[in-house]
Amino acid sequence: MTGLALVLPPFFLLVFFILVPAAEAVLDTLRVERGGQIVYSLVRYAEMLRTISLRRSVVFTILVTLASVGVTFALAYALALYLRFSKGWVSTLLGALFIIPLFIPTVIASFAMVTFLEHHGYVATLLHTIGVEDTPSLVFNATGIVLTEVWASIPFATLVLLAGLQGIDDALIDSARDVGAGALRTFLAVVLPLNTVATVITMSLLFIGILGSFTIPYLVGGNAPQMMSVVMTNYFTNYLRPDISVALAALSFVIAALAGAAYVGGVSHRERGAV
Amino acid sequence: MRKARPVQDTLVLLVTAVFAAPLVWMVLTAVKSQADVYMGPLWPRSVHLENFRLAWETAPFGRYFLNSLVVASVTTASVLLTSILAAYAFARLRFAGRDWLFLLALGTLMVPGEVLLVPNFVTVKRLGWLDTYAALVVPFAASAFGIFVLRQTFRKLPVELEEAMFVDGASPWTVLWRLYVPVTLTSAAAAAIFVFLGAWNALVWPLVVTGSTAMRTVQVGLASLIYDQGYNLPVLMAAATLVALPVLLVYFAFQRLFVEAALQSGLKS
Numbered sequence: 001m002t003g004l005a006l007v008l009p010p011f012f013l014l015v016f017f018i019l020v021p022a023a024e025a026v027l028d029t030l031r032v033e034r035g036g037q038i039v040y041s042l043v044r045y046a047e048m049l050r051t052i053s054l055r056r057s058v059v060f061t062i063l064v065t066l067a068s069v070g071v072t073f074a075l076a077y078a079l080a081l082y083l084r085f086s087k088g089w090v091s092t093l094l095g096a097l098f099i100i101p102l103f104i105p106t107v108i109a110s111f112a113m114v115t116f117l118e119h120h121g122y123v124a125t126l127l128h129t130i131g132v133e134d135t136p137s138l139v140f141n142a143t144g145i146v147l148t149e150v151w152a153s154i155p156f157a158t159l160v161l162l163a164g165l166q167g168i169d170d171a172l173i174d175s176a177r178d179v180g181a182g183a184l185r186t187f188l189a190v191v192l193p194l195n196t197v198a199t200v201i202t203m204s205l206l207f208i209g210i211l212g213s214f215t216i217p218y219l220v221g222g223n224a225p226q227m228m229s230v231v232m233t234n235y236f237t238n239y240l241r242p243d244i245s246v247a248l249a250a251l252s253f254v255i256a257a258l259a260g261a262a263y264v265g266g267v268s269h270r271e272r273g274a275v
Numbered sequence: 276m277r278k279a280r281p282v283q284d285t286l287v288l289l290v291t292a293v294f295a296a297p298l299v300w301m302v303l304t305a306v307k308s309q310a311d312v313y314m315g316p317l318w319p320r321s322v323h324l325e326n327f328r329l330a331w332e333t334a335p336f337g338r339y340f341l342n343s344l345v346v347a348s349v350t351t352a353s354v355l356l357t358s359i360l361a362a363y364a365f366a367r368l369r370f371a372g373r374d375w376l377f378l379l380a381l382g383t384l385m386v387p388g389e390v391l392l393v394p395n396f397v398t399v400k401r402l403g404w405l406d407t408y409a410a411l412v413v414p415f416a417a418s419a420f421g422i423f424v425l426r427q428t429f430r431k432l433p434v435e436l437e438e439a440m441f442v443d444g445a446s447p448w449t450v451l452w453r454l455y456v457p458v459t460l461t462s463a464a465a466a467a468i469f470v471f472l473g474a475w476n477a478l479v480w481p482l483v484v485t486g487s488t489a490m491r492t493v494q495v496g497l498a499s500l501i502y503d504q505g506y507n508l509p510v511l512m513a514a515a516t517l518v519a520l521p522v523l524l525v526y527f528a529f530q531r532l533f534v535e536a537a538l539q540s541g542l543k544s
Contacts, residue, residue, distance in 0.1 A: 002368060002370075003364040004372075006360040006363060006364035007364045007370075007376060009357055011361065011376060013414075014383045014417050017413075017414040018383040019379070019382075019383060019386075021395050021398065022390050022394075025390050025391075090284045090287050090291075091287075093288075094290070096530050097295050098291070099526065099534065100295060100523075103523050103526055104297055105494055105497060105515065105518060105519060106476065106478070107478065107498060107515075108497075109297050111511075111512075112297035112300045116296065116297075151294075151297070154294075208385050212389060214479060229387075229389055232389050246393065249387060250390065252387045252390070253386060253387055256387055257382075260385030
């Protein structure tokens with residue numbers, strides 16, 4: 001009884017401000033008026049999937065999210081490995097600065113990225129000085145969104161992966177080296193399998209976070225196609241179609257739930273391992 | 276002695292520069308003249324500290340800071356309190372439906388914010404909370420992330436310590452506050468930092484539920500300034516620097532503690 005009493009206050013808040021509104025939003029998308037009566041139908045979802053621009057937006061969102069997660073994960077893993085196994089001033093400096101994106105408002109980071117990556121920005125100027133004349137477009141498209149999302153997401157991903165890596169006993173790594181395993185073999189045979197749960201959790205949280213992000217796609221993305229979060233806002237505020245906006249949000253929830261299932265599975269796996 | 280690895284170190288230094296670049300750009304732009312921003316070099320030709328005064332005078336940033344401080348502090352304290360209680364119950368107490376409730380709480384992490392924006396706005400409006408601190412704090416007073424991190428930490432403590440206290444006649448309440456809370460301060464600090472940063476940097480929800488200047492947070496004030504002063508990038512970046520400065524100063528003062536806290540928290544597998 002005590003346990004339930006301790007859990008109930010936060011659980012009530014989570015239910016009242018997250019689970020109930022989410023369920024309500026989904027139910028709203030299913031309610032349609034026919035002949036003066038409210039019936040449940042998938043007509044809004046059918047309309048949504050028939051609209052070419054919305055279909056493109058869904059595909060674009062998934063692709064941009066997957067690319068961002070992939071690049072973030074690869075870079076964050078490399079950083080976490082470096083911070084875990086390297087000593088010295090370079091490592092200390094990196095350890096102090098890799099967190100910075102957590103402290104910069106996303107709006108300002110997006111502004112900075114636009115300035116760096118635009119056609120006559122600092123990156124183009126730098127490439128020009130080393131002889132690259134034709135710089136590809138790096139902003140107001142998928143590339144810009146991916147680059148900015150990666151920059152903003154790396155600190156959290158690195159922290160989670162690094163926390164996982166710190167849980168690996170040095171003796172196991174030394175043993176692998178003692179029997180002649182090189183760095184790559186040690187990573188593939190020892191480090192990666194022992195850090196699987198942190199890997200799954202990092203990728204799931206990255207996927208959900210990037211899928212639902214708004215500010216970066218809004219400021220750094222192009223006019224078409226757009227990420228689902230931006231399209232949702234447009235349908236809600238500009239096109240005055242809140243029903244389609246919420247239907248898109250519900251679809252985004254279903255996609256996030258698939259990643260969330262991997263996350264919950266990862267946590268459950270850890271629980272079973274801990275018993 | 277450390278082996279010299281020039282290629283690896285150079286690469287890492289480049290990566291480090293990439294992380295710092297937007298921060299450096301923001302500060303350098305804040306002290307430039309407007310002409311230098313678009314046509315001049317990256318490094319300012321002359322320093323224009325008056326941009327900070329202009330930014331401070333253009334909008335009531337003192338009020339914005341106060342609002343952000345109140346909202347972020349109260350949200351953090353509420354999340355810590357509710358997370359500690361729930362995490363202890365989930366980690367150590369037995370009650371019907373415990374594991375299902377925990378998975379359901381974890382499930383809230385996967386709900387995208389956009390789904391919640393409209394229904395929560397309607398709820399907050401019905402409650403008469405629009406343009407109040409309650410609207411900015413209460414919906415975020417509990418966090419599945421906080422519960423998860425602290426629960427993992429509580430589970431790492433040997434059960435024998437708790438059993439010894441029970442044998443001595445302690446109640447679950449005493450065990451929680453005398454045993455669990457003191458030894459998990461590091462994890463609580465890590466969770467607190469993430470929650471505080473989330474509340475400090477929040478933009479969309481405060482933008483939706485606040486209407487008056489008196490209730491705006493620093494991020495909303497900054498966003499409004501983009502519309503008012505978007506053409507004047509140095510003043511805008513001076514404002515952005517002012518907004519980011521308090522959290523950056525706190526971070527650099529406690530940088531080692533912050534990273535250690537995050538690493539020692541329940542995030543560790």
